[in-house]
Amino acid sequence: MLTVLRNSWALLLGMMLLMVGNGIQGTLLGIRGGIEGFSTAQMSYVMAAYFLGFLFGSRMTPEMIRRVGHVRVFAALGSMISAVLVAYAAAPDWIAWMLMRAVIGFSFSGVYITAESWLNNSTTNETRGQALSLYMIMQMIGIIAAQALLNLGDPSGYILFVIPSILVSLAFTPILLSVSPAPPFEATKPLSFIALYRASPLGCVGMFLLGGIFAAQFGMSSVWGTAKGLTVREISIFVAATYAGGLVFQYPIGWASDRIGRRPLILWLSVLGAVAMLWATLFDPGFGGLLVVAVMMGGISNPLYSLLVASTNDFLAVEDMAAASAGLIFINGLGAITGPVITGWVMDRIGPEGYFLFMAILFVALAVYAGWRITQRRVPVADQTGGFTPLSPTASVLAVEAVVEAAAQDTAEEPAAPATPAGAEAGAAAVPEMPGDGAGEAPGARG
Structure with missing residues (x-):
């Protein structure tokens, strides 16, 4: 575990700060939407847009990485996240929020893919499991810490949107200055x-x-x-x-x-x-x-x-x-x-x-x-x-x-476990088949 921390501390710290930003904006929008008078139905579309953007990001980011490289994708999407976090307060309209949530979902999906490819490259087969477990723990810690930061300002003002924007901007500094070049990106065909x-x-x-x-x-x-x-x-x-x-x-x-x-x-x-x-x-x-x-x-x-x-x-x-x-x-x-x-x-x-x-x-x-x-x-x-x-x-x-x-x-x-039946x-x-279940199937x- 100490070896993982020594080799990947910058990436882990940066991802924790990113998750603080993500955790704040997810909760803050629900509160601010009530202040702005948005209906529950309108806010449901705003929240759903994040997952739509995230899904598109997971499909499109690999091609973006192949075309321009990890560093450029990482920096560009990070800048987009930081800008959108501030723009929420500047445009308190549910349709604008819906569009921005889609953009931020797309961007976070791409950031995760890029960061995780770096993490995979910086670990060995022996330490990869520990690194990924630590990575996911840091993500959870970041989101939990974000909820505490919500109490530092007035949700009807600007400061709670500025804080996550600053944290996201800072998150990329240790990552981009310390990570080694990532290998060519290869996604598994599903x-x-x-x-x-x-x-x-x-x-x-x-x-x-x-x-x-x-x-x-x-x-x-x-x-x-x-x-x-x-x-x-x-x-x-x-x-x-x-x-x-x-x-x-x-x-x-x-x-x-x-x-x-x-x-x-x-x-x-x-x-x-x-x-x-x-x-x-x-x-x-x-x-x-x-x-x-x-x-x-x-x-x-x-x-x-x-x-x-x-x-x-x-x-x-x-x-x-x-x-x-x-x-x-x-x-x-x-x-x-x-x-x-x-x-x-x-x-x-x-x-x-x-x-x-x-x-x-x-x-x-x-x-x-x-x-x-x-x-x-x-x-x-x-x-x-x-x-x-x-x-x-x-x-x-x-x-x-x-x-x-x-x-x-x-x-x-x-x-080795006891030999499995032929054909497994x-x-x-x-696993033996139940009578009448999938007869003839592999x-x-x-x-």
């Missing part, structure tokens, strides 16, 4: 969506549903808090609790998944998430109870993201895992675009409680589908699956691919 769905229906459906949950949590929390009448301090604590839950519960849930299996854990975590969301919908838990709900939201949804990736990989050959991760991220992005819009629609009709009700419905849908998939095929034995690796929903395809490849390598280096895919868990074709 699997077709049909092949990915055949490999793991639960991974695909689950990622789409989870995208809606994430977008509701991280895009609409401050909009909900404003509609609920919470103070700026209370909203910032609520959002910070969500991210803190995601940071703390990744590892214990990952430990459990390697012992009791992915799909049962996905099922029961989804049930627990649905219960928590319904409790917050039907009752008034008070602010203390809301913090418990926030910790559970983040503590369940973040590990679910990692579990769905790991569950999909349990039914894939090792050489297909990196390619599948790109498809899963794209599916998650499609769900994220719809999340804020539907959340805003529900809140417009039944009030702030619609925020939790929408997520409850998605958790129920995920639990039902996971339960049904378990009946269609036996769950892989825990010691026949690959290791769980914590992932962040904000990570780009490059980081997820690197984590997946590192986990696959670690699994391959473990003592290389690197996939050998093992691993239905997850």
